[in-house]
Amino acid sequence: MRALIATDLDRTMIYSSAAASPAGRALGLHSGEPGSRPVCVEIYRDAPLSFMTPAAVDALTALAARTPVVPVTTRTREQFERIDLPGSPFEYAVVSNGGRILHHGEDDVAWRRALERRLAAESAPLEQLHADLLGRIDDSWVSSMRIADDLFAYLVVDGDRQPADFVTDWQAWCAPRGWSVSQQGRKIYAMPVGVTKSAAIAQVRRRLIDDGALDADAPILAAGDGRLDADLLVYADHAIRPCHGELDEAGWTTPGLAVTAHAGIAAGEEILGWFAGRLSDNTRSSKHSPVPDPALAEK
Structure with a gap:
């Protein structure tokens, strides 16, 4: 069976040295047998x-050799292209949280x-959000503030010094203005509510079906660890998240969701095994018949 596999990258498929260990300890990159050492990507x-x-x-x-795999990330195109992801080149990739779709590497x-x-x-407008944000932060707890892809903003913060009510207060300002706020580790994102991974994946799915690369009833399998992945996990026919990260800390779930037994870098390996197992099933899509109607579909 073929399926569309849509997977988040950071802390789902790929891991920094610190994030790789459930205890937050840096990887021993030169310890162990050569065949067991983590591979830098x-x-x-x-x-x-x-x-x-x-x-x-x-x-x-x-x-990636068996079925369409689509990396789906909040990284910008430039940040995504730094990764030497196994199985590449991929026909499609979703970057900027759905703000861009790359087809054969082209925007x-x-x-x-x-x-x-x-x-x-x-x-x-992003400019209005930026102006409000500047009045809420200072360098005692924010190490950087960045605008990504002229689309959304994010902060890199010191969690120990971050005001306890910052995210709640800022979300109260953002929500009625069409923005959402999400914290993932040291990063706090402000994202327009119309920018979602699920909308971009719906468009990719439509194109793969139109091109004959995917059956109309092929299921979507998805994985992710953060709140910005939640809409993708709900949209998918079958979804899995690691037992770490923002969604795990919130106790987030959705019907049929699988959760890994392992945290850290071992969760990425477990998720890939879960994908492979699902490909052996004959379960067809129950959510997307016959073709989704993405709000932004445009030829």
């Missing part, structure tokens, strides 16, 4: 940044233009 500023287990590298490579301009029209109608 991202270099940043001339230093290794992200890793997978050797078994996960093999598993993702094998999956889908029509998707982005349609998205910008929708955001103009539904969300306050």
Whole structure:
């Protein structure tokens, strides 16, 4: 059976040295037998940044050879392209949390233009959000504030010094203006509500079906660890999340959701095994008949 596999990357498929261990200890990159050492899949500023287990590298490579795999990430295109992800090149990738779809590495301009029209109608301008944010933060607990892809904003913070009510208070300002707030570790995101991973994956699914690369009743399998993945996990026919991360800390669930037994880098390996097991099933899609009608579909 073929399926569309849509997977988040950071802390789902790939892990920093600190995030790889459930206890937050840095990886022993040079310990153990060579075949068991974590494999570096991202270099940043001339230093290794992200890793997978050797078994996960093999598993993702094998999956990508069997069925469409779509990396789905909040990273910008530039940040995504730093990763040497096993199984690449991928026909499709979703970056900027759904703000961009890449097809054979090229930006889908029509998707982005349609998205910008929708955001103009539904969300306050990014400039207004930025101005409000500057009045709420200071460098005693915020190490950087960034605008990503001219689309959303995020902070890198010191969690120990972060005001306890910051996220709640800012969400109260953002929600009526068409924005959502999510904290994932040291990063706090403000995202327009119309920018979602599920909408972008619905569009990718539609195109794969139109191209004959996917049956109309092929299921969507998805994985993710943070609140910005929740809509994708709900949209999928079958979904899994690791037993760590923002969703786990919140006790988040949805009907049929699987949760890994392992945390840290071992969860990525477990998720890939779960995907492979689902491909052996004959379960067809029960949510997307015959083709989804994505709000932003545009040829």
